Amino acid sequence: MTHANCPRCGGRLARDNDSGRCTPCQAAERDRLSRPPTVPASFWEHEPVRQALAERHLGRVIRAYRCHPYHGRVALPQSVVAVWLGITQAQLSRVENGPPLVHLDRLSHWAQLLRVPAESLWFRLPDEPRGTGASVAHIAHGVDQAANQGQRAAVVVSVEQESSLGGGATDRRRFNVLAALTGLAAAGHPYLLTGHADAPGNIGMEQVRLASSMVNDLRQADAAVGADQLCDVAIQVHTRLSNWAAKAKYSREVGDALQGALADLGIQAAWLAIDAERRPEARPFLNEAITRARIADDPRVEVRALALLSLLLRDSQPGESLHCAEAAIRVSAGWATPRLTTLLHLRRAHAYAVLSDASGFSLEMTKARRELERGPHEDDPGFVDFVNEQELNGIQGLSYLALGRPERAAQSFRAITANPSPGHRRNQVLYTVDLAEATYQQGDANGAARIALDVLPAVSQMKSGRVSRNLAQVRSNLAAPRHATTTTRQFVDAYDRAVTV
Template sequence: MSFWEHEPVRQALSSRHLGRVIRAYRFHPYHGRAALPQTVVAGWLGVTQAQLSRIENGSPVVHLDRLAHWAKTLGIPGALLWFSLPDAWLSTSQETARRMGVPEPDSYDHGNLVGSSATPVSFEALTKEVVTTDRRQFHTLAALAGVGSMGEPGFLAAMADESPSIGLEHVRLASSLVKEFRQADAAAGANQLCDIAVHVHSRLSAWAAKARYGRDVGGVLQASLADLAAQTAWLAIDAGRRAVARPYLNDAISRARLADDPQVEVRALAQLALLTRDSQPTESLHCADAAFRISAGWATPRLRTLLHLRRACALAALQDRSAFEREMRKARQELERGPHESDPEFIHFVNFQEVQGLEALSFLSLDQPRRAAEALRDAIANSSPVHRRNQVYYRVRLAEATHRAGDVNEAALMALSLVTEVNQMNSRRVTRHLTDIRLTLGRLPRPTAPVRNFIEAFDGEAV
């Protein structure tokens, strides 16, 4: 039975109520035992969670532009709709496909998202390397469809091939990609997103190097490329490709300076502090210090929270306990001052969970696993559904801290409960830590039943 023949979906389509269709889509068993969260699907559709709730449960939406956009985003085959998709969308996709040399799909196959109208054909060309029917990859691929729903990657790629000039409308589209990459990463991890970001950054950078643009475009173009480079660097870090990340951070810093954009430069320095925290903690501390200097006079409390956290983690890696505790106190004091209207978008993840989580990782660096486990429990208890990847990551680190504190059986039980969830994520940063637990427990001379169960499940799932 195909995805669209599932009875609740068929009934929702026959009701001509797209909100019901969206709800049936979210609860489809193809997604696994848990429904897709409203927050995630709302992000794809360009609405808030509260608005999506009203769309699903209220009166039918009748505006054709909204209906067409949402149907296209979800990949609903046109033959199943009670309205027609605008011809312009179809002709644009066909023309882009022709330019890219990609054949048009014969039919819709939602199971692997190939040819789905949620993924414009040009975007499919960028992502065809990662297409799979494995359910464990569904959440990331669905997130990728969300990134491509408006066609920006394909549009920009085609424009980069053909247009000799760059305008502000192109810069705005490039900037919008950063936000979409960020949302998809928070929901599912960065493994496949990293490849796409690398491709898009390469094409746009090459275009910027040869294209014509006016002085009014130059500054915002460089700032936009700097932000995209910083986002690509973060995706590389989460995808376990740390060596790839540094060149993008260097590029981000250089472009931010060309654009006289200190905010993007601070973002890149904060990420560089994270990248070098464990291997070069002294450099990490210097990067955080530089970010403080550049942001002096305009940094918001949440930004200062992040920079104090970067300092604290570096100081913990340097085994300076008193300085670490001082920076943690400052981070909490800044966080308590609350959000600010001038908060930059890249600090969306800075919250109580992040403070507790980074404090816990610092306790691990200081060889205090019991304190780390306590802080991680607090972090997990204060999680946000938007940052699902972070929630899973901290739960894995809690299993690690529990093992290091001496409770092997409890650590094995925690790790066992995470095997399936980690496989559903697409973050090598997360899988690496669970793999480390597997290797450590596998060296025990007399493994207990919980340890054997975890190892069997881990090896069976092939994390």
């Protein structure tokens, strides 16, 4: 039986109308491929939407939104809504069917995009959008103004004010990298942030060194606070520098160095995208970096790109991940330091574990540990600073989880919590969350809840999509009715309160 009236406007439908919408409403919604429609207030009173909001699960809210009769007899396709949200259809499917989202920036952005009434939400919307992109634009404007006036100090104050908006330790750490960006203005290069029209027509080694220093600044800030606040900064600077390099003139010597610097900055942007759970954005940067490294004949940069590509592909294409790590080993033959070789064997070890190849995993872990025991080397590249005993135990723990051996995984993660690495706090927090997951998989829900509760404040300060996603999975597991105890409820309640702050 068909509806006699259009669900959108209430107008009478023609007998031969099988679309579920009247002609004027169909015409009004022809732009739905580019943005969400404006829906009436009654839209949010539909029972499936109300239920999803009550469950505090934005993914289910989106699914109820897609299937609302307001859109006609056929639900909005995931592919259409994914375009609105800036993600892929596969990602939207995971959002709808996976654990609740925890990242407040993403929750706020999507809720505002879909125009969900603020009073229906379980978290507070900001008075004005304060996402990473808005912050970058604000800072870039300040940098541009200060550069025109030649006042570096004014820029630092402007950045400090921007940082103080959040008021927490995370924002104070973030200030370090944002203050470093003011060096672009002080050095007379604001166009790297703002697309300034007065970019010089020539590029020299000074600008190449500036790009290289940006990589180090971003890497240090990422190790402390995670990638979410930094990803757009790196992408914007890389885009500006790439556009400038495509138009400017430079010598052959500068050109080779510039290709390497752009590749290194692209790799850093790719890593930040991975840690911010924006994985689809990472691969183009890595493909470009490999090409630039080969043009510049820079095997060190190529190996770094291959090592990160191995990480990116590990869960979705573990066979390809192995090939990338093997290619990196071949390219680095003869000059790789022990810590770099350790990293490449760890990449292979984890990929073997995802492939359920326990013997391959064991062999690669033995090689990695043997190389790590050789100690640091004066030629260690900067990107292997995190390769230490903590990282080895972390990859070992993740691999044991992939192999279905949570008891061995928990042992590896406990070794990390017992001997923390102060310089890599984000990894410390990440592996503590993984310890909670391993403890849960061992059947100890209360133990997992205690670990998760202890690490929750640190996760709340982190700006890492990976860390947030992993803790959200722990919360989803422990919220199941069969695990309902005083301890698990205490964690779930604390987690939900943290998300609403």
